Every structure is written in C-alpha cells, then in structure tokens.
Amino acid sequence: MTTIPRPPYDTELEAALAVVLQQFASAHGTEPGAKASTTLAEDLIQTRRSGMASPPIDPILQQYGLAHTEHVVPGPEGDPDITLSVFKRHDLPPGAPCVYNIHGGGMVIGDRFTGMDRMLAEWAVDLGAVVVSVEYRLAPENPDPAPVEDCYAGLLWTAAHARELGADPERILVAGASAGGGLAAGVALLARDRGGPRLIGQLLICPMLDDRNETLSSHQYDGIGVWDRGSNETGWTALLGDRRGTGKVSIYAAPARATDLSNLPPAFIDVGSAEVFRDEDVAYAMGIWAAGGVADLHVWAGGFHGFSGMAPHAAVSAAANETRTNWTRRILGT
Incomplete structure (x- = not known):
C-alpha cells in the first residue's frame, strides 16, 4: 500500500466503505476476519461479475410504475446486434427528453440494468425522460473498440428512432458512471467527429478516462478503496491489451x-477527492474550458469511487446527488 499522503475519506463514507469492502470480501470467498485485497485482479473478473449481477428488474418496474421494452438493433458494421432497454413512465407524453445511459463496471463487468434502482428510475420517473440503456460487449472477451463502437451504434439507432420511443431527437443526453462515464465521453467525441447526433449534454459521473494510470491520485489510492490503481490497470489492460499506456490508444477509448476538446456538448463531471479518477477528471474539465467549452466540475471532499450510489444517505452523497439531479433537470428542460 502506498505511503503517499492522500485526502482522507469523509467520516460517514469511511464507515460505509468498510461495509462495501466486507461485501466484496464475502463475494470473493475471503475467510471471516481476513483482510481482502481491494484490487480487481484478472482472475477475479468472473467472480466480480457474479457477485455484482443486477437484481431482477420486474419488482423495480412495478415499484416505480415504469414500462420496459427491449430492442435488438444493428451493432457496428460487421459486428453482432446489440440490445437496448427503454424505460419510461406509462403516462409520459410524447416528445420527452431522452437519457442515453452507458453502464459502469471498469469495462469488464455490469449490464444495462446496473443502477436501475437508482439513477435510471430517477431519470425516468422524477425527470420524465425516456431512458435508453445499452448492452455493450465487455472486455477482455471483446476488447477496444467493441465497447465504445457498440455504444455509438446504439446512440445512432436511438436518435433515428427517438420519436417512435416517445422521445425528442433534439434532446438526447448521454450519461454514464465510471467506465460508463468514459464511454459516454468517447461517444460524445465520436458524435462530434463523425457528424452524428447533436447531443444536448454529457453527464460524466466519476468517469474512467485515462489508460496511462499515472496521475497523482492514481498513486494515492493504491491498494485502498473499491477501485484502486491495480483495479484500474486490470480494467484498462482488459480493454486495450498491450496497447495500454502506449501511443496506439484512440481518444474514443481513452478520452483523456x-x-x-472543442465543440462538445455541455459536460457535468463529478468525482470524489479520495479516488483514483480525481485528477484525470479535473484535467478533462480543464481541457474543455481551455477549448472554450462548457463544463460543470464538482470534486466532493472525502468521496470514494461511486460513493453517491453506494452510500446515498451520507450527507456528502445527498449533496452530490441533488447537485447532479439539478443540472440534469436543467439540461433536459424538465
């Protein structure tokens, strides 16, 4: 474990983090009382996938009064079709804004239902959006460019069929957390460079942006937290293989x-001060500003990676979630 000084965890979040890490230890079969590594190693990817599988969505749909449809749509040229899930209120009038969601999971875990009981339901119910969530192929079985190209293909289909889904094609926001935030940033770059859909914004929640893994914050959180420096190496290597850290990495895979960074839609970027991604996320916002763009940046003191979803009742999480929701509501115009 590194001895580099690092920002401390928020007191409430530190207690929550201990519980989260114990759950990880149980999922990995660690003996009770034994110290478990927080690092996601390559041989733990399948275990983590099983331990973090999304719960059944039918109870959630019933709880929130949401309709759910699935659409199998063309993938990138020459690649398999992909599946999109669409969630919306039963009483939602046509012409609603659309949130195009890309799930997190370090490029190696997760599915289109990840976060269904939190952000996806909130966007659909409270903000009155049509929520489209994409099932992209995961690494290492499907390395770059498969994940970002799947996400872009899904966006193209969503924009072309928005009215059929009850959404306004001129009001599409791309959103994602962690790896999903990095993929959302990559999709925004692809849309700009390929003349694709004009997005109204990009919501990047603690995004995973830089394969080089050489920032100060990446060294500060080594062997500590839910996603540390070693986990980051595992995720990026699964995605990029031997290209990781070299000059052969696309900006769409690693937006950092x-x-x-000119001519991009307005960005919301938030991150904890006590996590690996802090410095690359701050640098990304600064790059947008340097190019004359618009970015709202929030660094939450004492926040570990994913704190606002894993510990939503902590005071700093409540503040972060409220701030994010207010920005999203303003961008969507709801």
Whole structure:
C-alpha cells in the first residue's frame, strides 16, 4: 500500500466503505476476519461479475410504475446486434427528453440494468425522460473498440428512432458512471467527429478516462478503496491489451488522450477527492474550458469511487446527488 499522503475519506463514507469492502470480501470467498485485497485482479473478473449481477428488474418496474421494452438493433458494421432497454413512465407524453445511459463496471463487468434502482428510475420517473440503456460487449472477451463502437451504434439507432420511443431527437443526453462515464465521453467525441447526433449534454459521473494510470491520485489510492490503481490497470489492460499506456490508444477509448476538446456538448463531471479518477477528471474539465467549452466540475471532499450510489444517505452523497439531479433537470428542460 502506498505511503503517499492522500485526502482522507469523509467520516460517514469511511464507515460505509468498510461495509462495501466486507461485501466484496464475502463475494470473493475471503475467510471471516481476513483482510481482502481491494484490487480487481484478472482472475477475479468472473467472480466480480457474479457477485455484482443486477437484481431482477420486474419488482423495480412495478415499484416505480415504469414500462420496459427491449430492442435488438444493428451493432457496428460487421459486428453482432446489440440490445437496448427503454424505460419510461406509462403516462409520459410524447416528445420527452431522452437519457442515453452507458453502464459502469471498469469495462469488464455490469449490464444495462446496473443502477436501475437508482439513477435510471430517477431519470425516468422524477425527470420524465425516456431512458435508453445499452448492452455493450465487455472486455477482455471483446476488447477496444467493441465497447465504445457498440455504444455509438446504439446512440445512432436511438436518435433515428427517438420519436417512435416517445422521445425528442433534439434532446438526447448521454450519461454514464465510471467506465460508463468514459464511454459516454468517447461517444460524445465520436458524435462530434463523425457528424452524428447533436447531443444536448454529457453527464460524466466519476468517469474512467485515462489508460496511462499515472496521475497523482492514481498513486494515492493504491491498494485502498473499491477501485484502486491495480483495479484500474486490470480494467484498462482488459480493454486495450498491450496497447495500454502506449501511443496506439484512440481518444474514443481513452478520452483523456484527446488534445482537442472543442465543440462538445455541455459536460457535468463529478468525482470524489479520495479516488483514483480525481485528477484525470479535473484535467478533462480543464481541457474543455481551455477549448472554450462548457463544463460543470464538482470534486466532493472525502468521496470514494461511486460513493453517491453506494452510500446515498451520507450527507456528502445527498449533496452530490441533488447537485447532479439539478443540472440534469436543467439540461433536459424538465
């Protein structure tokens, strides 16, 4: 474990983190009382996938009064079709804004229902959006560019069929957390560079942006937290293989490598001060500003990776979630 000084965890969040890490230890079969590594190693990917599988969605749909439809749509040229899930209120009038969601999971775990009981339901119920969530292929079985190209293909279909879904094609927001935030940033870059759909915003929640893994914050959180430096190496290596950290990495796979961040939709970027992604996320916001763009940046003191979803009742989580919701409501116009 590193001895580099690092920002401490928020007191409430530190207690919640201990519970989360114990759950990880149980999922990995660690003996009671034994100290478990927080690092996601390659041989733990399948275990983590099983331990973090999304719960059945039918009870959630019933609880929130949501309709759910699935659409199998063309994937990238020459690649398999992909599945999109669409969630919306039963009473939602046509022409609603659309949130195009890309799930997190370090490029190696998760599915389109990840976060269904939190953000997806909130966007659909409270904000009155049509929520489209994409099932993209995961690494290492499907390395770059499969994940980001799947996500972009899903966006193209969503924009072309928005009215059929009850959404306004001129009001599509791309959103994602962690790896999903990095993929959302990559999709926004692809849409700009390929003349794709004009997005109204990009909601990047603690996004995973830089395969080089050499920021100060990436060294500060080594062997500590739910997603540490070692986990980051595992995720990026699964996605990029031997290209990780070299000059052969696309800006769409690792948006932190982009040198031109002009002409992008307004961004909301938030991150904890006590996590690996802090510095790359701050740098990304600064790059947008340097290019004359619009970015709302929030660094939450003492926040570990994913704190606002894993410990929503903590005071700092409540503040972060409220701030994010207010920005999203303003961008969507609801």
